[in-house]
Amino acid sequence: MAKSLFQKVWNAHAVRKLANGQTQLLIGTHLIHEVTSPQAFGMLRDRGLSVRYPTRTFATVDHIVPTNEALEPYSDPLAQGMIEELRKNCLENQLTFFDTNTGKQGVVHIVGPEQGITQPGTTIACGDSHTATHGAFGAIAFGIGTSQVRDVLATQTIALGELKVRRINVDGALGPGVFAKDVILHIIRLLGTQGGTGFAYEYGGSTFEAMSMEERMTVCNMSIEGGARVGYVNPDATTFEYLKGRPYSPQGAEWEKAVAEWSAFASDAECAYDDVVNINASEIQPTVTWGITPGQGVGIEDFIPTIEGGRTESERESIREALEYMEFEGGTPVKGKRIDVAFIGSCTNGRLSDLQEVANHLQGYQVADGVQGIVVPGSQVVAQIAEQQGLDKVFKEAGFEWRGAGCSMCLAMNPDKLVGNQLCASSSNRNFKGRQGSPTGRTMLMSPLMVAAAAVRGEIADAREVFGVKVA
């Protein structure tokens, strides 16, 4: 019978049925970081358990790392304590740790693919909801809680109920100035923030086929923002090309064998899906969020919704709450909202191609007075290549701060935070209340080029106009 990639990977990793009806699922690759793992190691110690497959857990440090101080001890003793705890746990359990002195440290979802650890047909888990990023390679990748981090460390498995699969087809060419970020913001806006609950999202169609791996990662990354714990793209020549020659990729004779195995995991053409959604790429506009959930987005030409425009009482209440928090008036254009901070980075949009895209347009422009622009490369590898290509100079000459690698202002667990009710144009993934470190701070999500446009104008702007990107 024809099967989807999800079903094939699930079947290959299913160990047995558990008493409650869930499946004990083997997690082939486990990624950990400093925030959600220390308690799990503590639980192992309490139970006298050891790490079952130490070669299959990989660690890095990302959430708490300062991006403007390289030397330890960090000025925040809590952050210093967390990095030391991770070092200790990795050493004691002989786990691979991409520490800050390896040249390979970075946001866990950028490091995994970059090192070739993320591979098609595998299961991946990490105590982080953006783990679906790795689905871009045709892996089934789950965000998990800390007790499950403990479960993976102790048993290399988790207890999980099977998901349904929704195929999301996007077909056609994206317009100039329309990016992968706009595609996923559009999908979330269309299907809602809980539309994906209980589903794995399979992204397919000519738009995804034409995307680079980095673009596919941007889309899969935000699956959880649509409620889907898992999102993936079937592996193809683009996937294999990306993986070839990476440190953890199979080498030599193993490579050809691996490619054949990986290819076989792709969904069968005639497989059945639990749901199918079709989207035409031409309807996707540069998209900006105006509210406090990632589903509250509009096209850059559009107006912020009014309370009266809500279809249900709960939707009207959500709009009211969002407008109040964002200090916006319904019915006004999203364009022109004054910003204070512009943030380019995160596991969504902190990769090399994101920085290249912006740098290609930024030359000759300046960050507007009164705006703080910050660029945070997603990993030390990204930073190094970007610097070799001179991208750092382009950003610095334009008035952006060029920082070290980490999660930074996506969730502000390091010193990079909004202050008061500052408004941030952000290439990250969440616009929740208080997300960027100030309880009253405000976030508008958009593509990196749109963040740059907002930085240059000092207000939300259409990057196609600002940088003269030709509209076909």
Add this chain to the structure above:
Amino acid sequence: MPSKPITSVCARAVYVPGDDIDTDRIIPARFMKCITFDGLGKYLFHDVRKDESGADKAHNLNDPRFSGAGIILSGNNFGCGSSREHAPQSIQRAGYQAIIAGSFAEIFFGNSTNLGIICVTVGDAKREILAKAIETNPQLQVSIDIDAGEICYGEERMECAIKANARESLMSGNYDPLDELLSGANAVEDVAHNLAYMRRV
């Protein structure tokens, strides 16, 4: 060792209105700079409860009439966003045993069930009735029975739903799956052996 089976909870409830209550709202990231979950209870809903000067905001969670509640009543897509277990940990450590919502985000639901927190769903109209009943009488004892699939308060009762595997886990006391997972070690080895990438490294 299974934990004590959980079939029902009877407690007073507090209403936290709104859909899409995300885990950043439940526990802001700045309180996660810690290596244990100890003490997280006091930061539960911190920015919902406190203004920037640290003073209490007007909210049910600060209303003394609701202090000592053991059940949270909220909206749709409760617990969306980050997978941080710090969220259900802080809920449990603040003394709550159950959550009634319109729906739950998946990762949060799993994390909560693993800790033995009852998460049940009730439709919008009925939740509104329940919210009014609590508001009118904060002393109201609300009882959730996951075996019967119902919520009782005063003379009233309403249906509630819970995923079958969560109900089974809670009622059998096996909601922490670690022992069962450990007992499958041999079968895990067999599956791992058949996967090329597990052999490669």
